[in-house]
Amino acid sequence: MPESFKKLEKATDSLEQIFSTEEKIKNAARKVFMQKGFSATRTRDIAEEAGINLALLNYYFRSKEKLFELVMMDCMQEFISGLKIILNQEGKTIEQLLEDLVTHYYELFRSQPDLPIFILSEMRSNPKRLEGNLGIKESLSKSYFFKILKARTPNKINPFHFFMNIVSLTVFPFVAAPMLKQISGTNQEQYDKLLKERIKLVPQWIGLMLNSEIAIS
Amino acid sequence: MPESFKKLEKATDSLEQIFSTEEKIKNAARKVFMQKGFSATRTRDIAEEAGINLALLNYYFRSKEKLFELVMMDCMQEFISGLKIILNQEGKTIEQLLEDLVTHYYELFRSQPDLPIFILSEMRSNPKRLEGNLGIKESLSKSYFFKILKARTPNKINPFHFFMNIVSLTVFPFVAAPMLKQISGTNQEQYDKLLKERIKLVPQWIGLMLNSEIAIS
DNA sequence: AAAAGATTTAATCATATGATTAAAATATTT
DNA sequence: AAATATTTTAATCATATGATTAAATCTTTT
Numbered sequence: 001m002p003e004s005f006k007k008l009e010k011a012t013d014s015l016e017q018i019f020s021t022e023e024k025i026k027n028a029a030r031k032v033f034m035q036k037g038f039s040a041t042r043t044r045d046i047a048e049e050a051g052i053n054l055a056l057l058n059y060y061f062r063s064k065e066k067l068f069e070l071v072m073m074d075c076m077q078e079f080i081s082g083l084k085i086i087l088n089q090e091g092k093t094i095e096q097l098l099e100d101l102v103t104h105y106y107e108l109f110r111s112q113p114d115l116p117i118f119i120l121s122e123m124r125s126n127p128k129r130l131e132g133n134l135g136i137k138e139s140l141s142k143s144y145f146f147k148i149l150k151a152r153t154p155n156k157i158n159p160f161h162f163f164m165n166i167v168s169l170t171v172f173p174f175v176a177a178p179m180l181k182q183i184s185g186t187n188q189e190q191y192d193k194l195l196k197e198r199i200k201l202v203p204q205w206i207g208l209m210l211n212s213e214i215a216i217s
Numbered sequence: 218m219p220e221s222f223k224k225l226e227k228a229t230d231s232l233e234q235i236f237s238t239e240e241k242i243k244n245a246a247r248k249v250f251m252q253k254g255f256s257a258t259r260t261r262d263i264a265e266e267a268g269i270n271l272a273l274l275n276y277y278f279r280s281k282e283k284l285f286e287l288v289m290m291d292c293m294q295e296f297i298s299g300l301k302i303i304l305n306q307e308g309k310t311i312e313q314l315l316e317d318l319v320t321h322y323y324e325l326f327r328s329q330p331d332l333p334i335f336i337l338s339e340m341r342s343n344p345k346r347l348e349g350n351l352g353i354k355e356s357l358s359k360s361y362f363f364k365i366l367k368a369r370t371p372n373k374i375n376p377f378h379f380f381m382n383i384v385s386l387t388v389f390p391f392v393a394a395p396m397l398k399q400i401s402g403t404n405q406e407q408y409d410k411l412l413k414e415r416i417k418l419v420p421q422w423i424g425l426m427l428n429s430e431i432a433i434s
Numbered sequence: 435a436a437a438a439g440a441t442t443t444a445a446t447c448a449t450a451t452g453a454t455t456a457a458a459a460t461a462t463t464t
Numbered sequence: 465a466a467a468t469a470t471t472t473t474a475a476t477c478a479t480a481t482g483a484t485t486a487a488a489t490c491t492t493t494t
Contacts, residue, residue, distance in 0.1 A: 021441080037338075040256035043482060053443055058483055060441095065482095117334070117341055121254075123395040124334055130399050137400055158411060160401050161418065164390050167397070172385035175392065178340040180384070182347050183354055184377050194375060197433050201378065204431045205422075214421045216414050238471080260452060270473055275453055277471095282452095 022060050024050040030071050034114040037121065038068050072122055076129060079119050080136055082108065087145035094152065094210065097145055098203035102170050106199055109174040110192070116175050152210045162210065169202045239277050241267040247288045251331040254338065255285050289339055293346060296336050297353055299325065304362035311369065311427065314362055315420035319387050323416055326391040327409070333392050369427045379423065386419045 019027070028050035032041050043064050047054040061067040082104040086097060109116060122129055130136060140146060146159070153159040173180065173195055181191050236244070245267035249258050260281050264271040278284040299321040303314060326333060339346055347353060357363060363376070370376040390397065390412055398408050 036342075037254065037256065039254065042480085044480095054482090055444080055484080056442070063482075114341065117338055120392055120396070121334055121338055123393075124331065125253075127395040127399070130396060137402055140400055141402070157418070158414070160403075160411065161415070163400075164397060164411070164415075165386060165422070167393065168385040168389035169382060172389040172392070173381050175337055175389070176340075176384065178344040179337070179347060180381060182344070183357055183380075185354055185358070186377075194377065194381070197375070198378070198381075200433050201374070201431065204429075205382070205426050208425050208429055208431070209422050212421075212425055214418065214425070216417050259450085261450095271452090272454080272474080273472070280452075 021050075021052055021056060024052060025057060025060055025067070026071065029067050030074070033068060033071050034075070034112070034118045037118070038064075072129065075115060075119060078108070079115060084135070084139045084143075087140060087143040090144045094145070094148055095203040095207050098166060098206055099199060101166070102199045102202050105170050105174075106195060109171075110195075113174065113177070116171055120175065149210075154210070154213060154215070156215050162206065165209065166202070166206055169198070169205065173198065238267075238269055238273060241269060242274060242277055242284070243288065246284050247291070250285060250288050251292070251329070251335045254335070255281075289346065292332060292336060295325070296332065301352070301356045301360075304357060304360040307361045311362070311365055312420040312424050315383060315423055316416060318383070319416045319419050322387050322391075323412060326388075327412075330391065330394070333388055337392065366427075371427070371430055371432070373432050379427065382426065383419070383423055386415070386422065390415065 025046065029041075029046045032045050032049050035041075036045070041064075043057050044054055046067075047057060057064065057067065061070070083101070086100045086104060089097060089100070092100075146163075149162060150159050153162065177191060181188070184191070186194070242263065246258075246263045249262050249266050252258075253262070258281075260274050261271055263284075264274060274281065274284065278287070300318070303317045303321060306314060306317070309317075363380075366379060367376050370379060394408060398405070401408070403411070
């Protein structure tokens with residue numbers, strides 16, 4: 001065998017080892033849990049998806065439950081970390097921060113369409129989940145964003161309404177995509193176009209709301 | 218035994234029979250499926266909730282799956298029927314229709330907090346579900362509401378964006394309640410106050426958006 | 435090279451779950 | 465009142481599932 005072929009063989013081997021068995025299981029578990037939820041996912045499903053032997057799930061992670069907890073914490077972190085980072089960028093206007101935010105979630109959910117509902121379902125079943133991420137409340141309420149939001153909020157309205165609106169307009173169109181596509185009679189491509197337009201529209205709409213004198217009548 | 222006591226006994230019997238066994242099972246199934254989802258719900262859970270013998274589930278409904286389908290169709294119908302009715306009320310302004318709508322969903326979700334996410338999860342797992350409700354797309358696209366929405370939509374923006382906004386601002390705060398409560402550090406009572414304020418605020422915000430000259434830049 | 439440690443495998447287990455069964459009980463019809 | 469039909473019950477079944485086990489295999493250490 002020529003030396004050049006030996007080098008190629010060695011390179012192939014190291015590519016094959018990029019994902020350890022533990023990594024393979026975690027990736028597969030993430031995918032299947034996100035699609036099917038905890039109870040409808042069998043350990044056999046994960047093993048098949050990972051291309052490994054079933055017993056390895058217990059060997060590496062001890063139980064289905066523990067594996068799920070790990071995966072869920074990762075997903076929560078991923079869901080929330082963009083919020084923390086973007087809302088603490090100083091020196092930008094609210095509209096600019098919002099455009100960053102909607103862009104971030106557009107891209108995150110486009111690549112992982114099941115992520116939001118996976119998180120929201122788990123939050124409803126186990127509300128204590130987020131308490132593991134103790135930074136979230138502190139981080140958000142002391143963020144640069146909340147500071148300038150308060151400064152711009154019309155009198156007599158709780159500033160949190162605007163945060164609710166931002167998150168609603170950003171996340172819900174992904175959560176409700178199957179339903180909204182059917183109602184509008186659009187396919188995935190057409191629906192995606194709408195979602196992309198909202199990167200520019202949502203910040204403007206929120207700006208509109210903040211500039212108005214609307215009150216609770 | 219005096220005649221008056223006999224009459225009382227008869228009245229008690231007929232109260233006891235208000236719910237047939239079939240009804241009891243359906244009601245219990247609805248509750249438990251909504252809380253736990255299909256896979257995490259055992260037929261034994263439903264039987265316990267209904268206070269009946271386990272075998273009756275198969276006697277009356279043949280299978281867990283069939284019972285779920287029945288319950289899900291009911292829930293879908295309940296979720297959607299308010300939309301159809303309210304959006305076809307002629308002679309009202311958009312703001313008035315929206316106030317009716319937000320009120321309707323506020324009340325519906327307040328009494329059944331798990332309903333929206335139950336529906337949305339099922340729609341993502343089985344998007345064909347809504348196709349059984351063939352009236353929805355026709356009914357909505359030809360509704361009085363869509364007619365006046367189109368008339369008021371600024372140029373160059375797909376009117377469907379506004380429908381998405383309406384549904385997002387109305388439904389998502391319920392779907393994401395566990396998370397938003399934690400982020401805002403509010404309890405259920407305080408959060409409910411926010412939701413109630415939105416009955417007046419959401420229609421005004423939507424009106425604002427419709428009146429603006431915002432475009433996709 | 436042998437020993438020790440780690441990983442993987444296939445079989446098996448203990449338990450849970452949806453479903454079935456046959457008998458008992460109740461309700462309705464004759 | 466007896467016969468028939470329907471509903472209910474408790475036990476049992478067939479299968480699925482998360483988990484365990486012991487042996488085989490692979491890797492690392494001595």
